[in-house]
Structures are given as structure tokens and as C-alpha cells.
Amino acid sequence: MKEISMELIDGSSWLTTEEITGKMEEYAPYLDEVKYGEKQYEDNLGWLNVDEWAGEKWITYYQELAADVRKNADVFVVIGIGGSNQAARAVVDAIGETGPVTIKWAGNSISANSIRNVLQELEGRSVYINLIAKNFETLEPGIGFRALRSFMKKEYGDEYAKRVICTGTAGSHLEKLCKVNGFHFLPFPLNIGGRFTALSPVGLFPMAVAGINIGAIAAGAKCMRQKLLEESASESMALKYAVIRNMLYQKGFGMEMLSYFEPRYFRFAKWWMQLFGESEGKDNKGLYPLFGNFSEDLHSVGQFLQDGSNIIFETFLDIQNTGASYVLHNDHVDDLFDYLDGKDFDEINRAAFEATITAHSKKFPCVKLSVPAVDEETFGQLFYFYEFVCYLSAKILGVNPFDQPGVEAYKEHMFQRLGKN
Numbered sequence: 001m002k003e004i005s006m007e008l009i010d011g012s013s014w015l016t017t018e019e020i021t022g023k024m025e026e027y028a029p030y031l032d033e034v035k036y037g038e039k040q041y042e043d044n045l046g047w048l049n050v051d052e053w054a055g056e057k058w059i060t061y062y063q064e065l066a067a068d069v070r071k072n073a074d075v076f077v078v079i080g081i082g083g084s085n086q087a088a089r090a091v092v093d094a095i096g097e098t099g100p101v102t103i104k105w106a107g108n109s110i111s112a113n114s115i116r117n118v119l120q121e122l123e124g125r126s127v128y129i130n131l132i133a134k135n136f137e138t139l140e141p142g143i144g145f146r147a148l149r150s151f152m153k154k155e156y157g158d159e160y161a162k163r164v165i166c167t168g169t170a171g172s173h174l175e176k177l178c179k180v181n182g183f184h185f186l187p188f189p190l191n192i193g194g195r196f197t198a199l200s201p202v203g204l205f206p207m208a209v210a211g212i213n214i215g216a217i218a219a220g221a222k223c224m225r226q227k228l229l230e231e232s233a234s235e236s237m238a239l240k241y242a243v244i245r246n247m248l249y250q251k252g253f254g255m256e257m258l259s260y261f262e263p264r265y266f267r268f269a270k271w272w273m274q275l276f277g278e279s280e281g282k283d284n285k286g287l288y289p290l291f292g293n294f295s296e297d298l299h300s301v302g303q304f305l306q307d308g309s310n311i312i313f314e315t316f317l318d319i320q321n322t323g324a325s326y327v328l329h330n331d332h333v334d335d336l337f338d339y340l341d342g343k344d345f346d347e348i349n350r351a352a353f354e355a356t357i358t359a360h361s362k363k364f365p366c367v368k369l370s371v372p373a374v375d376e377e378t379f380g381q382l383f384y385f386y387e388f389v390c391y392l393s394a395k396i397l398g399v400n401p402f403d404q405p406g407v408e409a410y411k412e413h414m415f416q417r418l419g420k421n
């Protein structure tokens with residue numbers, strides 16, 4: 001399997017090799033704890049051993065269930081927010097659906113315009129829905145599910161329940177609803193928090209409905225787990241990345257920007273943003289995660305990055321084989337772009353990528369994460385790598401990666417306004 005790899009590019013000399021090596025030695029014991037998981041977090045580590053929720057039996061089960069949906073559906077609506085939809089959406093947006101089913105996303109906003117648009121797109125098509133909710137108290141998927149249920153009842157009458165699959169926790173109110181109403185119930189792992197669920201039914205089932213090869217996603221994740229287990233502390237890619245992130249944070253960089261030159265990684269960047277934002281941003285600490293959708297964003301924030309205050313460092317996703325090609329031919333209009341005659345968009349994009357990393361790394365350190373291709377195996381590797389690095393980074397920072405107490409503050413005010421008891 002072609003593996004992802006990492007490299008530090010620091011023309012600005014913020015970090016010396018000696019400093020990094022020293023810190024890696026200091027935090028080596030943390031790596032061992034993260035490899036096998038700590039007792040204090042055992043209720044949150046269902047993702048750490050990939051087989052627990054993405055082993056062969058599970059993969060076959062998700063695929064069989066997905067095959068049933070694919071036989072009859074034109075559209076499959078995933079209703080969920082945050083960790084309950086981002087991983088599946090990242091993969092489906094980057095790789096695309098194959099086969100008969102189009103995936104739509106709902107339950108991730110409170111906008112009347114958004115829900116109306118989704119419902120309009122369903123008219124006249126064969127629809128199945130998948131509500132994904134860990135605690136089934138989150139407002140967005142709750143009201144999205146209601147809106148979709150009304151649509152389904154109107155379209156399919158009493159038979160609508162056969163088209164509803166709910167991913168929820170055992171013993172939850174949602175499970176009761178499924179029993180009473182005849183919806184199919186799929187387990188949401190009790191031992192995984194939303195943002196770590198990419199490699200579980202939460203992420204894998206909708207991907208399978210889209211025609212994604214989820215066996216290859218799991219294989220990629222297992223390959224990455226094996227690599228991270230086998231690497232010693234001095235050669236560990238995860239430890240090096242976590243240490244670099246922490247050292248830069250200690251030197252005053254407050255933000256990490258995930259930059260990429262393939263816009264189809266936008267949803268992956270959103271997944272990454274949630275993973276790190278919710279896991280590290282607590283106790284008045286943490287790097288703020290943001291992303292650069294290049295080359296477009298170079299025309300908006302490029303100036304700040306190159307010349308503004310030193311608060312951001314960058315991690316570049318280097319997508320080595322995009323699998324796409326479009327050659328630019330000369331159409332004999334004197335547009336002054338002749339120097340690009342016969343060049344491929346892909347080649348021009350690479351030149352822009354290399355130029356940007358050269359320019360930016362003269363100002364602040366840049367990490368380059370080389371991703372061999374846009375495919376399932378690399379997504380499996382990326383999900384596992386980042387979840388592991390996130391756990392390790394939070395440990396170095398001294399925060400609990402698996403809770404999110406801060407997200408409740410605005411909800412209290414909102415529920416008060418909406419009259420929830």
C-alpha cells in the first residue's frame with residue numbers, strides 16, 4: 001500500500017533538529033500510552049483498534065445493509081451534524097458516488113432555506129434516509145429528521161418506515177423510537193465520541209451506500225495503525241508532528257492552517273477542523289484550526305500569511321496523484337497566457353503548490369503531508385493518523401481530548417429562548 005508521509009519544511013529556522021529530537025525524547029513515554037490507550041479514557045477509545053468497529057464482520061454487515069438501500073434508492077439523505085456526518089461527507093465529496101445513489105446532507109443547519117432546498121431536490125425520486133445522532137438531543141438533526149419524516153410519510157404512507165435507518169446508541173430514546181416505528185437501528189458506538197467515528201458505522205455505512213470501497217478505507221486505517229505501532233519514538237511520524245505542533249504553539253503560533261490545492265478536500269478540512277478544535281480547544285489552551293482552500297484563498301488571505309503577524313503555521317496536504325487531467329490548448333486568441341500552452345491544469349496546480357510552500361516556509365514553518373492518491377486507502381490512513389495525532393497532541397497539551405464541555409454554553413441560552421424544559 002502506498003503510504004502517506006510527513007516532512008517539515010522550515011526555511012525560516014523557527015525549529016532546530018536538536019530541539020525537535022529533544023522534545024521527541026521527552027514525550028516518548030506518551031507515545032506508548034497513546035498506542036494502546038489509557039485506562040482513564042477507555043470509554044472513548046473504541047476507534048483505537050480499528051477492528052473493533054471496522055473489522056471484516058462489520059464491514060460485511062455495513063456493505064450488505066448498503067446493498068439493500070442501493071437496490072431501491074435514487075437518493076440517500078444523511079441527517080447528522082459534526083462528527084455524525086463530516087467523515088462520510090469528506091470521502092463522498094472527494095471520491096464521489098459510484099452507482100445509482102446520490103447522497104444529500106441534512107440536519108446540519110437550522111436554515112429554513114437549506115431544508116427547503118433539500119426537500120425540493122427529493123421530489124419524484126426514491127428516497128432513503130439515515131439519521132445519525134449519538135444522544136438524539138442535538139437540535140439540528142432532531143428537526144431535520146422531523147422534516148424528512150413528514151416528507152417520507154407523505155410520499156410513502158405507512159411503508160415509509162422501511163426507508164428509515166437510524167444510527168443511535170443502544171438504550172437511547174432513539175432506539176425506542178426505532179422499535180415503536182419500525183425503523184432500522186444501527187449501533188452508534190457507545191465507546192466513541194462523534195468526531196472520532198470515521199471508522200465506525202457512523203462514517204462507513206453512508207460511504208458504502210455511496211459506493212465507496214469501505215473495505216479499502218479500513219485497510220488503509222489498519223495499515224496506518226500498524227505503522228504507528230511499529231515505529232519507535234525516534235522515528236514516529238505521529239510523535240514528530242504532535243511535538244512540532246506543540247513547540248510552535250509554545251513559541252506563540254496560535255493557529256494551524258490545513259492547506260490544500262484540491263478543493264474537493266474542503267469537507268476533509270472541515271472534519272479535521274472539528275477534530276482538533278473540539279479536542280484541543282479547552283482550559284484556555286489549544287491551537288485554533290483553520291483551513292486554506294488554495295489556490296483560491298491565496299487571493300484572499302495569501303497577503304496575511306506572507307506578511308502579516310506570525311500567528312499561523314501551515315500543514316499542507318500534498319495530493320501527489322489527483323487522477324485528473326485537463327490540457328490547456330492554444331486557441332489563437334492573444335490572451336498573454338501562451339507560456340502555458342500544452343500544460344495540464346494538474347501541472348500548473350503543482351507549480352502553484354510548490355511555489356506557495358517555498359514562499360510560506362521562508363516566513364513560518366510548514367509541514368508537508370504527502371498523500372499518494374485520492375482514494376479509499378489514503379482516506380483510511382488520514383483518518384487514523386489524525387485521530388491518533390489528535391489524542392497525542394492533546395496529551396502533550398495537557399487537556400482531555402474526548403470531552404467538549406464548552407459547546408454547552410450557547411445551547412443553554414438557545415434552549416431558554418426556545419422554551420425547552
Ligand code: PA5
Nearest residue numbers: 082083084133134135138194195
Ligand atoms: O464530537 C462530538 O461528539 C460532537 O461534535 C458531535 O459529533 C456532534 O455534536 C453531534 O452530536 P450528536 O450525534 O449527538 O447529534
